[in-house]
Amino acid sequence: MSEPRDEQGDLEERTAHREQVPSRRSALLRVGKALLIGGAFGAGAAVFHDPKNPVRKRAQKGKTLPSFEVPVAPGTPRLVEVRGADPVKNLQLALKALGGLEQFIRPGDRVLLKPNMAFDRTPELGSNTSPEVMGELTRLCRKAGAKEVVVAENTLFDADRCVESSGIGEAVRRAGGKILIPGKKDYAEVRLGGQVLDSWPFFKKLFEVNKVINVPTAKHHRQSRVSLGMKNWMGAIGGERRRMHQKLAESIADLAAGLRPTLVVLDASRLLMRHGPTGGSLSDVTPGNALIAGWDQVAVDARALPLLGATLAEVLHVTAAARVGVGKLHLEDGELAVINADA
Amino acid sequence: MQPRTLRRIFAGFFLALFFFLSLGMGGLWVQTYPATLFLELDPLHGLATTLATGVLFAGLALGLVTLGLTLVFGRVWCSWICPLGVLQDCAAIRPKDKSERGARLRNRYREIFHLKYGILIALLVAAAFGVTQTGLLDPIALLVRSVVGTVMPILQHVGVPLDRTAHLTWGGILIGAILVTILALPRILPRTFCRLLCPLGALLGAVARYSLFRINRDEGKCTHCGACQRSCQGACDPHTKLRVSECTVCFNCMSACPEGAIGYGFLPTQAAERTSAPDLTRRRALTAAGAGVVGVGLLSTSVSSRNTSHPKVIRPPGALPEEEFLAKCIKCGACMKVCPTNVLQPAGLEGGLEGLWTPILVNEIGYCEPTCTRCGRHCPTGAIRPLSFAERVGQPPHDHAIRLGTAFIDRGRCLPWASGIPCIVCEEVCPVSPKAISVEKTSVFVGSSRDGAPRRVKVLVPYVNPERCIGCGVCENRCPVMGKRAIRVSSVGESRSRKNQILLLGKE
Numbered sequence: 001m002s003e004p005r006d007e008q009g010d011l012e013e014r015t016a017h018r019e020q021v022p023s024r025r026s027a028l029l030r031v032g033k034a035l036l037i038g039g040a041f042g043a044g045a046a047v048f049h050d051p052k053n054p055v056r057k058r059a060q061k062g063k064t065l066p067s068f069e070v071p072v073a074p075g076t077p078r079l080v081e082v083r084g085a086d087p088v089k090n091l092q093l094a095l096k097a098l099g100g101l102e103q104f105i106r107p108g109d110r111v112l113l114k115p116n117m118a119f120d121r122t123p124e125l126g127s128n129t130s131p132e133v134m135g136e137l138t139r140l141c142r143k144a145g146a147k148e149v150v151v152a153e154n155t156l157f158d159a160d161r162c163v164e165s166s167g168i169g170e171a172v173r174r175a176g177g178k179i180l181i182p183g184k185k186d187y188a189e190v191r192l193g194g195q196v197l198d199s200w201p202f203f204k205k206l207f208e209v210n211k212v213i214n215v216p217t218a219k220h221h222r223q224s225r226v227s228l229g230m231k232n233w234m235g236a237i238g239g240e241r242r243r244m245h246q247k248l249a250e251s252i253a254d255l256a257a258g259l260r261p262t263l264v265v266l267d268a269s270r271l272l273m274r275h276g277p278t279g280g281s282l283s284d285v286t287p288g289n290a291l292i293a294g295w296d297q298v299a300v301d302a303r304a305l306p307l308l309g310a311t312l313a314e315v316l317h318v319t320a321a322a323r324v325g326v327g328k329l330h331l332e333d334g335e336l337a338v339i340n341a342d343a
Numbered sequence: 344m345q346p347r348t349l350r351r352i353f354a355g356f357f358l359a360l361f362f363f364l365s366l367g368m369g370g371l372w373v374q375t376y377p378a379t380l381f382l383e384l385d386p387l388h389g390l391a392t393t394l395a396t397g398v399l400f401a402g403l404a405l406g407l408v409t410l411g412l413t414l415v416f417g418r419v420w421c422s423w424i425c426p427l428g429v430l431q432d433c434a435a436i437r438p439k440d441k442s443e444r445g446a447r448l449r450n451r452y453r454e455i456f457h458l459k460y461g462i463l464i465a466l467l468v469a470a471a472f473g474v475t476q477t478g479l480l481d482p483i484a485l486l487v488r489s490v491v492g493t494v495m496p497i498l499q500h501v502g503v504p505l506d507r508t509a510h511l512t513w514g515g516i517l518i519g520a521i522l523v524t525i526l527a528l529p530r531i532l533p534r535t536f537c538r539l540l541c542p543l544g545a546l547l548g549a550v551a552r553y554s555l556f557r558i559n560r561d562e563g564k565c566t567h568c569g570a571c572q573r574s575c576q577g578a579c580d581p582h583t584k585l586r587v588s589e590c591t592v593c594f595n596c597m598s599a600c601p602e603g604a605i606g607y608g609f610l611p612t613q614a615a616e617r618t619s620a621p622d623l624t625r626r627r628a629l630t631a632a633g634a635g636v637v638g639v640g641l642l643s644t645s646v647s648s649r650n651t652s653h654p655k656v657i658r659p660p661g662a663l664p665e666e667e668f669l670a671k672c673i674k675c676g677a678c679m680k681v682c683p684t685n686v687l688q689p690a691g692l693e694g695g696l697e698g699l700w701t702p703i704l705v706n707e708i709g710y711c712e713p714t715c716t717r718c719g720r721h722c723p724t725g726a727i728r729p730l731s732f733a734e735r736v737g738q739p740p741h742d743h744a745i746r747l748g749t750a751f752i753d754r755g756r757c758l759p760w761a762s763g764i765p766c767i768v769c770e771e772v773c774p775v776s777p778k779a780i781s782v783e784k785t786s787v788f789v790g791s792s793r794d795g796a797p798r799r800v801k802v803l804v805p806y807v808n809p810e811r812c813i814g815c816g817v818c819e820n821r822c823p824v825m826g827k828r829a830i831r832v833s834s835v836g837e838s839r840s841r842k843n844q845i846l847l848l849g850k851e
Contacts, residue, residue, distance in 0.1 A: 119774075120712070120713070120714055120774075156772060157712060157713075157774070157817075158683045158684065158712045158715070160683070161683075161712065161714065161715075221771070222767050222770055222771065222782055222803070223765065223767040223771070223782075223803065240823065242766075242768045242821055242822070242823040243823050245765060245766045245767055245768055245771075245823075246758065246764050246765055246766055246823075247765075248765065274777075275776060275777050275778050277771060278771075278772065278773065278774050278776070278778070279776060280774065280775070280776025281776040281777065284776070284777075
């Protein structure tokens with residue numbers, strides 16, 4: 001048997017182990033190493049030890065969102081309703097009556113537009129906001145000096161298809177805006193402190209912009225009776241949206257109280273009267289020939305109810321929102337302007 | 344340049360191409376993308392599905408290119424193109440035993456290598472009886488399936504940005520374990536899978552018998568040093584009498600020979616060849632064929648989706664009737680790869696052993712996007728046929744959208760039915776027009792808290808109209824009752840089956 005050839009250091013170490021009495025140097029070294037290793041474990045334990053909690057607390061209630069509302073000049077109506085066949089002209093007239101978009105969007109602003117773009121449906125089916133309105137609003141925001149216009153949506157169906165079928169993707173990109181389909185990590189917890197929702201994940205992007213315009217479409221919904229502006233916030237959030245339906249009116253009111261937009265532009269050029277919010281048949285759609293814009297979420301939704309044949313008593317979330325101070329249900333003289341674009 | 348280097352450049356290119364094609368299948372642009380190129384180039388799929396159904400479907404004719412290449416150059420597919428072969432070569436770069444003796448033992452021919460020919464025969468015989476299981480062992484199907492079922496989910500889990508959420512499944516674990524085994528063995532025995540099991544290699548080996556170009560050893564120059572054998576990939580005995588069917592034309596022997604005694608040329612003298620035919624006796628061939636017949640009997644007569652409808656065997660839109668589907672599906676997972684919602688998952692044993700790893704819809708994970716036809720466009724064998732938009736959604740001249748099954752409400756779990764708690768989510772998301780799920784105000788009894796007596800509440804409760812339901816599963820996917828959902832789709836009512844129906848629907 002031949003001795004295995006060892007590295008020099010290895011050999012020394014082996015020899016040291018065989019000695020009956022270790023040298024002072026090696027003894028000190030070994031004690032030192034033992035102390036070092038023991039100390040490292042001890043220090044680790046001291047850092048990570050917790051006598052009560054088995055896991056680190058994730059107590060993140062989130063921050064509240066800033067209000068995106070802007071102070072308006074005296075005499076500006078709360079809302080403007082324009083009747084006319086051309087949605088683009090309607091939008092232009094409505095904004096003019098509100099004192100111009102320049103009153104709301106300042107040069108350098110970063111703007112988030114929240115359309116209804118949740119469905120893989122073409123524009124004429126009335127499930128999504130009209131691409132004409134989205135395109136024109138994007139263009140006007142850019143014209144008013146907005147540095148960035150982002151159109152964001154948490155779609156109910158495959159996002160690629162929704163962006164393409166709705167026509168909104170093309171219209172917005174052509175007008176100088178961007179489409180944002182938030183992924184799992186693009187949501188941040190927002191503190192609401194509402195009646196039923198304490199906190200909920202919203203688009204993280206809402207913390208990066210300084211103006212928000214809600215651009216819903218008007219349509220039928222079996223539980224909330226109608227889906228207008230405030231219901232549209234359900235596409236601005238993540239999380240388990242499906243649980244909200246158990247207390248839907250209060251949930252929507254809480255969302256609307258937590259997210260105060262700069263403007264609401266309700267596209268009522270087409271009205272999905274039945275089988276909402278998905279629709280899918282032309283026979284469910286009637287022409288609305290209207291657009292309602294304003295800076296009071298409750299007032300805009302309340303004004304739009306007759307278009308869909310709904311009454312305030314049926315639409316619990318609008319009254320619930322009014323109750324928690326989101327906006328005004330009944331307007332006084334001068335707070336409302338009605339324009340006929342085709343006259 | 345060394346001949347071996349040339350081969351390595353090609354191999355690297357094809358490996359990169361394979362992963363580029365199979366990892367980059369996402370997004371809408373994928374519709375026009377040759378994502379299944381390798382699967383179509385694989386002649387085994389064309390042969391087996393033609394035997395099973397009498398049709399050589401669309402792109403599978405590309406397999407002729409590979410057969411042609413083999414007839415001219417020998418089994419170049421195996422070492423120049425096949426990504427699973429190349430991956431095994433990569434895995435064998437540092438063999439366990441580095442000695443010369445080890446190399447010689449590793450790369451010598453072993454009698455057991457004839458097993459792959461037996462496997463091929465058994466699989467083809469089974470295919471001729473309509474039981475197509477070639478996809479279990481075919482290297483391309485195996486690798487695509489592994490990329491989809493295991494590699495992508497893992498990549499995504501560790502933070503590589505892919506375009507959608509991929510989920511590991513039980514099937515994925517099994518698939519991954521097999522891939523890991525195949526890639527671990529070459530350290531001990533190079534190309535274990537190719538030499539021993541690969542039915543595609545066996546098919547190409549049988550064809551290579553007639554190849555025009557071959558490796559040729561000049562007996563005059565040879566000093567019998569054995570360097571060629573030590574580097575041989577195919578275990579084809581280049582140092583003595585070459586076994587043409589085993590030779591993968593890797594050129595290692597040419598590069599290893601110090602005397603320049605080994606060449607590659609057009610119709611070389613065949614005196615140096617031990618046998619050009621596969622090492623397969625008539626008895627072995629008959630045994631294999633018998634095994635194929637027995638396999639057919641076992642698989643197709645046991646209870647399976649072939650003869651008994653299973654509620655969870657919900658097939659993708661455009662899937663052929665189950666018997667034809669099973670004759671066509673090679674379990675490659677291309678459909679799962681392109682699915683935008685990830686609802687398509689490799690089956691476990693829901694449809695019997697025969698249906699292992701075939702695609703089924705798992706609605707807890709995703710749902711079937713109602714206008715999507717991607718899976719059918721990417722199925723290389725036509726097991727899922729390509730659908731037009733009109734046929735998919737039921738526009739004229741088609742009467743009805745493709746149905747995958749029917750949704751049923753579990754009233755014991757449904758929030759309004761069982762507890763009187765408002766919820767209309769299934770109705771809200773139902774994409775059928777007019778909706779297949781409607782909600783009506785109905786009185787339900789719910790357990791009361793104080794006096795224990797049931798309480799009557801009026802609440803909107805959902806109803807499914809089975810005539811309208813297309814089985815897309817959005818309702819099941821979005822149902823707030825997590826785990827076992829309160830509305831679930833089962834396969835009954837699927838358009839492709841005449842048997843698996845509930846309703847008496849007028850004209851046929």
